[in-house]
Amino acid sequence: MSLPPGGQASERRARGRPANADLRAARRKEIVRSAYAVLTDRGYDRTTMSDIARHADVGQGTLYRYYPSKRELLDDVFDYAVTKAARALRIGSLADLDLTDYHQAMELITLFGTRMFDLVDDDPAIIRLLTVESSAIDPELRFRVSGLLSTVDVAFARLFEAANPDSASADHHATWALLGRLVIGLSGPGLLMSMQGDTTAESRATFLASISAIADQGLLTEEPAGGEPGDG
Numbered sequence: 001m002s003l004p005p006g007g008q009a010s011e012r013r014a015r016g017r018p019a020n021a022d023l024r025a026a027r028r029k030e031i032v033r034s035a036y037a038v039l040t041d042r043g044y045d046r047t048t049m050s051d052i053a054r055h056a057d058v059g060q061g062t063l064y065r066y067y068p069s070k071r072e073l074l075d076d077v078f079d080y081a082v083t084k085a086a087r088a089l090r091i092g093s094l095a096d097l098d099l100t101d102y103h104q105a106m107e108l109i110t111l112f113g114t115r116m117f118d119l120v121d122d123d124p125a126i127i128r129l130l131t132v133e134s135s136a137i138d139p140e141l142r143f144r145v146s147g148l149l150s151t152v153d154v155a156f157a158r159l160f161e162a163a164n165p166d167s168a169s170a171d172h173h174a175t176w177a178l179l180g181r182l183v184i185g186l187s188g189p190g191l192l193m194s195m196q197g198d199t200t201a202e203s204r205a206t207f208l209a210s211i212s213a214i215a216d217q218g219l220l221t222e223e224p225a226g227g228e229p230g231d232g
Contacts, residue, residue, distance in 0.1 A: 027058070027062075027066070028066055028076075030056055031052065031056045031063060031066055031073070032076045032077055032080050034055040034056035035052045035055075035073050035077050038051050038052050038055050039074070039077060039129065040123075040128075044133055044137060047070070048070075049064070049067075049069075049070055049073075052070075052073070071137075074137070074141070077129075078129075078130070078141065078144065081130050082148060084123070084126060085119060085126055085127075085130065088115065088118065088119040088123075089112065089115045090115065091112070091152065091155055108160065109183055110212065112156075112183060113183075113204075113207075116190070116191065117190070117191075117199075117204055120191055124194075124195055127191055127195075130145065130148070131145060152180075153177065154177075154180065156183050156184070157173075157176040157177045157179065157180035158176075160176045160179050161176045182211070183211065190204070190207045193207065
């Protein structure tokens with residue numbers, strides 16, 4: 001005897017559809033994770049789709065159904081790496097801190113720098129993938145890298161401004177923006193130092209102190225009223 005429309009068989013089919021969608025989403029995530037592992041190990045140019053399929057334990061035909069090309073797959077790998085880095089750095093959590101209890105920008109620099117070093121220790125290739133590797137592939141990815149760095153710049157500028165409520169006027173916006181760029185720009189040499197094997201706590205502390213000194217004794221030093229910098 002056949003079941004009427006809307007009966008048990010229809011309910012089974014309806015319940016089955018999300019399971020297929022979930023399976024596809026799970027497989028896509030696994031492919032992206034595998035691609036990230038292979039790309040960070042071998043680099044974009046030396047990685048083939050067959051390498052990724054093998055690592056993900058799927059057939060090449062299956063891989064191409066999800067991603068028609070390595071370049072399209074890289075877009076999702078880039079997003080995966082950004083999310084991974086954001087979770088490790090927890091930049092958003094800085095906004096929840098009572099910044100007035102810190103020694104202004106210097107404590108923010110030290111906190112962020114320490115988290116950055118921890119990220120590189122845990123996953124040395126992630127910064128290379130997000131910056132050097134991606135920037136060299138094509139203009140579209142280079143634009144995404146630039147946008148990512150600009151977003152972090154702005155986030156830091158706002159944090160520094162919040163840490164200095166007495167200097168939050170429009171006259172100081174350029175200083176906070178420049179300080180945000182300073183943190184990101186000077187993090188490069190520190191990360192290079194780390195990736196080259198200099199991971200001692202003393203070296204890292206010295207490096208972060210040097211960035212803080214540039215901010216404290218340079219950008220954040222106010223000129224004497226009515227005089228030039230350095231006038232007695």
